Amino acid sequence: MRLQSDLSFLLFQNAVFCFVLGLPAMRRSLTDRGGLIMLGICSLVMTTVVTGMSGVYRMLLPDQYAALLMPVCLAVTAAVLDLLILLICTAASGVLGRWIAPILHSAALSGAVIGSALISGTQTYDIPSAFRFGFRSGISFLLVCILLRTAQPAWNSQKMPAAVRGWRGMLLLTALMTMSAACMAAGMES
Amino acid sequence: MESSLLRRNPVLRELLCAAPLIMLTETVQQAGMLCAAFSISALLTVLLCALIPRRVLFAVRVVLYSVIAALVYVPSVLAAEYLLPDAGSSIYLALLAEGLLLSAAFDSMMEKQSLHKMLREIFMLLVSVNVTILFFGMMRELLGCGTLAGRICLRHAPLPLLGTPAGGMLLLALFCILSQVICGADRREERRDAASE
Numbered sequence: 498m499r500l501q502s503d504l505s506f507l508l509f510q511n512a513v514f515c516f517v518l519g520l521p522a523m524r525r526s527l528t529d530r531g532g533l534i535m536l537g538i539c540s541l542v543m544t545t546v547v548t549g550m551s552g553v554y555r556m557l558l559p560d561q562y563a564a565l566l567m568p569v570c571l572a573v574t575a576a577v578l579d580l581l582i583l584l585i586c587t588a589a590s591g592v593l594g595r596w597i598a599p600i601l602h603s604a605a606l607s608g609a610v611i612g613s614a615l616i617s618g619t620q621t622y623d624i625p626s627a628f629r630f631g632f633r634s635g636i637s638f639l640l641v642c643i644l645l646r647t648a649q650p651a652w653n654s655q656k657m658p659a660a661v662r663g664w665r666g667m668l669l670l671t672a673l674m675t676m677s678a679a680c681m682a683a684g685m686e687s
Numbered sequence: 688m689e690s691s692l693l694r695r696n697p698v699l700r701e702l703l704c705a706a707p708l709i710m711l712t713e714t715v716q717q718a719g720m721l722c723a724a725f726s727i728s729a730l731l732t733v734l735l736c737a738l739i740p741r742r743v744l745f746a747v748r749v750v751l752y753s754v755i756a757a758l759v760y761v762p763s764v765l766a767a768e769y770l771l772p773d774a775g776s777s778i779y780l781a782l783l784a785e786g787l788l789l790s791a792a793f794d795s796m797m798e799k800q801s802l803h804k805m806l807r808e809i810f811m812l813l814v815s816v817n818v819t820i821l822f823f824g825m826m827r828e829l830l831g832c833g834t835l836a837g838r839i840c841l842r843h844a845p846l847p848l849l850g851t852p853a854g855g856m857l858l859l860a861l862f863c864i865l866s867q868v869i870c871g872a873d874r875r876e877e878r879r880d881a882a883s884e
Contacts, residue, residue, distance in 0.1 A: 517852050518782075520705040521789045565761050568781040572757030576750035583746055602749050606789050608706045608782040615778040660867040668702070668863060672856035679853045 503633065505685070511637040512544075512609050513671060514678040516616060519609030519638055520671070523645070524664045526603060533649075535597070537642030539604035541635035543578055544613050548631025550574045551614040552624035571614045579605035609638045645670065697790045697812065698819040699866040702859075704786050707779040708823060709855035715836045718824025721780075722817040723770050728763035728784040729816075732756050733796055733809050741797075749788075756784035823862065827855060 512518045519540065526536040554570045555563065579601050586601075587594030604610060613634040621627045645667055651657075652666030661669065697703035704725060712718040735755045739748055760781045767780065787793050796808050828834055831850035833841035848854040 515852070517706045517709045517856060521702045521786055524702045525789055565764070568760045569754070569757040572753045572785065576753040579753075580746055580750055598746065602746075603789060605749070606753060606785050608786060611785060612706065612778065612782055615781060618778075660864050660871060664702075665860065665863050665867060668856070668860040672853060672860050675856050676848075676853040679851060 506633050507637045507640060508678055509682045512613055512634050513641040514675045516612060518612040519607045522603045522607035527664050533642040533646045535600045536604055537639035539600050540607060540609045541639050543575055543604050543610045544635035545631040546578055547571055547574050547610050548614040548617045549628035551617055552627030571611050575605045575610050692815050692818060693866050694870050696815045696819060697792045698816055699863050701790045703790045704783055706782055708820060709852055710779050711777055712824040712827055713850055714828045715824045718820050720767050722820050724763045724767035724780050725783050725816060726813050727766050728759045729787055730809060731759045732784045732787055752788050756788055759784050
């Protein structure tokens with residue numbers, strides 16, 4: 498039952514297919530050195546921590562200001578986490594730090610991280626469930642990154658028309674996958 | 688202007704505000720609210736971020752930019768709700784300014800030395816993004832619902848799919864491809880003109 502719930506979450510409450518989050522970061526990652534998979538991994542770590550922290554902030558912030566102040570708290574958390582991971586990576590190896598910096602910045606500013614944390618406010622009520630929501634949301638984003646990376650030879654192929662090749666092909670493919678997920682969700686409901 | 692709308696349009700080139708654009712522009716009214724919120728948040732974000740000295744370490748500057756963008760969410764949401772109270776606010780408005788930080792247009796504005804040049808770039812950015820958002824909203828409402836600003840224009844909605852997020856994403860992809868086709872045709876024409884001269 499739990500497995501079924503997790504699988505349906507990955508498909509029907511997917512950060513990309515359902516909430517359209519993280520598209521600019523995915524487009525930017527194609528020009529960065531790390532690429533889509535690294536963005537997915539960084540986003541997974543950040544989404545889990547930031548969404549989990551949103552559960553903490555919900556308990557601390559006064560109700561009347563929570564909606565307005567929550568994005569500020571989440572942005573600060575994502576930015577501090579970005580800086581911390583960067584410091585750890587740079588301390589381990591200067592090359593690693595320089596390589597991961599643009600990917601980390603993209604992930605920290607990505608809608609997949611802050612958007613998931615904000616959406617979790619409507620679906621979770623305590624800290625552990627907020628962490629779980631963040632982890633599942635991060636996994637769903639990583640899954641889409643892996644799917645798109647697997648299909649990269651097709652949408653980046655020279656056989657594709659020039660106007661559709663590259664990130665535009667990726668966006669078109671994402672739109673078609675979103676439509677498929679919506680159709681499957683409707684089929685399951687009926 | 689033509690270059691800002693097509694060749695350097697951050698929505699069609701870098702998917703700036705993709706999530707709010709797809710989720711919040713089912714009608715022209717919603718598109719108007721998004722335009723107001725984006726204009727306020729982009730203007731405030733760029734002006735406040737420009738105050739941070741360039742000598743500050745880049746990693747620290749990113750942190751400060753991100754915090755400023757999140758702080759700007761508060762006045763932009765309040766203003767959007769005041770301007771269009773019926774349209775309602777959304778969590779997607781919080782992603783507007785954060786998304787701007789990922790665009791090359793923002794990097795370019797931060798590199799500008801003079802205030803005049805920076806203001807000119809902000810103006811062009813706002814024009815290009817707002818025109819795109821409004822056009823996108825119009826197309827979605829007209830084709831998805833058969834109405835325009837609430838008035839019935841078509842007896843049947845030709846493409847109800849466009850009212851859904853998946854349809855919005857597909858339309859955005861088609862807009863991006865179309866802009867690339869037009870730009871590609873322009874470039875080929877320019878090259879042909881240059882060769883004939």
